[in-house]
Amino acid sequence: MYYKQYGDTDMKVSAIGLGTMRYDEEDIKAGRLEKCAQIPLYAFEKGINYWDTAPFYCEDKSEIVTGIALSQVDRSKVYLTSKTNLGTIGDQHPTKDMFRRRLETSLDRLRTDYIDFYHMWCMLSIESWEKHMERIYEFFEDAKKEGLIRNIVFSSHMQGNEIETVVNTGKFKGMLIGYNALNYRFRQSGIKAAHEKGMGVVVMNPLGGGMIPRNPESFSYLTEGTGLTVPQAALRFVASHKEITITLAGCTTKEHVDDAVKAVEGLTEKTAEEIVKEYEDKGVSFNNLCTGCDYCKGCPKDIPVSKLMDAYNQKILTGQHEAIEDRLSNHWDIPASKAADCIACKKCEKACTQHLPIIERLKEIAG
Numbered sequence: 001m002y003y004k005q006y007g008d009t010d011m012k013v014s015a016i017g018l019g020t021m022r023y024d025e026e027d028i029k030a031g032r033l034e035k036c037a038q039i040p041l042y043a044f045e046k047g048i049n050y051w052d053t054a055p056f057y058c059e060d061k062s063e064i065v066t067g068i069a070l071s072q073v074d075r076s077k078v079y080l081t082s083k084t085n086l087g088t089i090g091d092q093h094p095t096k097d098m099f100r101r102r103l104e105t106s107l108d109r110l111r112t113d114y115i116d117f118y119h120m121w122c123m124l125s126i127e128s129w130e131k132h133m134e135r136i137y138e139f140f141e142d143a144k145k146e147g148l149i150r151n152i153v154f155s156s157h158m159q160g161n162e163i164e165t166v167v168n169t170g171k172f173k174g175m176l177i178g179y180n181a182l183n184y185r186f187r188q189s190g191i192k193a194a195h196e197k198g199m200g201v202v203v204m205n206p207l208g209g210g211m212i213p214r215n216p217e218s219f220s221y222l223t224e225g226t227g228l229t230v231p232q233a234a235l236r237f238v239a240s241h242k243e244i245t246i247t248l249a250g251c252t253t254k255e256h257v258d259d260a261v262k263a264v265e266g267l268t269e270k271t272a273e274e275i276v277k278e279y280e281d282k283g284v285s286f287n288n289l290c291t292g293c294d295y296c297k298g299c300p301k302d303i304p305v306s307k308l309m310d311a312y313n314q315k316i317l318t319g320q321h322e323a324i325e326d327r328l329s330n331h332w333d334i335p336a337s338k339a340a341d342c343i344a345c346k347k348c349e350k351a352c353t354q355h356l357p358i359i360e361r362l363k364e365i366a367g
């Protein structure tokens with residue numbers, strides 16, 4: 001296993017982290033939790049020492065399964081995470097006791113008395129993040145003082161520039177963000193800012209929600225000269241970034257663990273800039289895909305053009321119109337009707353580095 005330093009700490013973490021949201025569905029339904037726990041145990045055997053979990057994953061059983069495994073290994077050799085937010089606590093104005101009860105539930109399920117990285121979970125926008133800072137950040141600090149959590153981190157679906165804002169507050173030891181060969185331009189400024197600040201950067205969704213393995217031809221360029229499969233090469237693409245500490249791989253089977261381990265064998269780290277240049281030099285073209293560069297920002301009608309175009313990417317890649325709506329609601333929390341506000345001023349199209357027919361796509365999104 002390839003190990004990296006977590007930000008400016010002395011923690012040595014595996015370049016691959018175990019994502020625990022993919023325990024076998026049938027085993028979960030049938031209550032075969034000991035069997036599911038074989039996955040983290042196997043990952044541990046293979047040197048994966050960062051286990052990422054949360055309430056609600058796997059029908060709310062992920063923490064329990066992960067706890068079963070954790071109780072069978074040396075606790076001090078695993079870096080464990082969990083997550084919380086206003087929605088998880090179940091109240092928009094929670095008290096310290098409510099926060100504490102949520103945390104204690106996670107600790108009980110995980111069979112431990114501390115969590116290494118506790119996430120302020122799923123910050124979809126700056127507004128949402130500000131609300132969380134105001135209402136629960138101090139409870140994170142209290143839990144840290146009591147030793148129940150060791151590091152305060154956040155997870156986010158925000159864009160690079162918004163992530164920079166959060167990073168620059170200096171309130172977090174690390175962050176978890178979605179980053180992959182499909183959306184990397186959206187997030188580069190964020191990962192660079194976090195890295196420079198000495199934060200750990202953990203990446204979820206390295207396979208683009210399954211989009212990359214489902215479209216192997218579009219992403220075959222990642223495998224060139226590697227001898228890896230497309231999913232392995234997509235993991236390696238992310239893990240090879242100097243700015244990225246850990247790449248999470250969701251594993252259902254031991255083969256998935258083996259695949260992920262193989263993806264980082266003999267890893268060479270490069271900066272995000274070097275990686276982009278390398279692919280551009282190979283002639284990789286994103287054709288009609290939005291690359292997330294955000295040069296189109298500044299719409300007079302406040303339309304988040306790059307986010308809507310990212311959603312449109314999903315249609316191009318899956319061939320399904322419904323993929324747009326799914327992406328907008330599940331990832332960006334934006335109603336498709338926002339696209340109808342466009343007054344066709346063409347400002348964004350003139351700025352678009354990909355020369356995309358944005359106005360036409362917005363019409364299609366608006367329906």
Ligand code: SF4
Pocket residue numbers: 298299300301302303305341342343344345346347348349358359362
């Ligand atoms: S064309 Fe539409 S989306 Fe683009 S900047 Fe003008 S109003 Fe905004």
Ligand code: SF4
Pocket residue numbers: 289290291292293294295296297305306309351352353354355356358
């Ligand atoms: S400028 Fe074009 S490619 Fe870049 S984010 Fe905007 S729509 Fe996408």
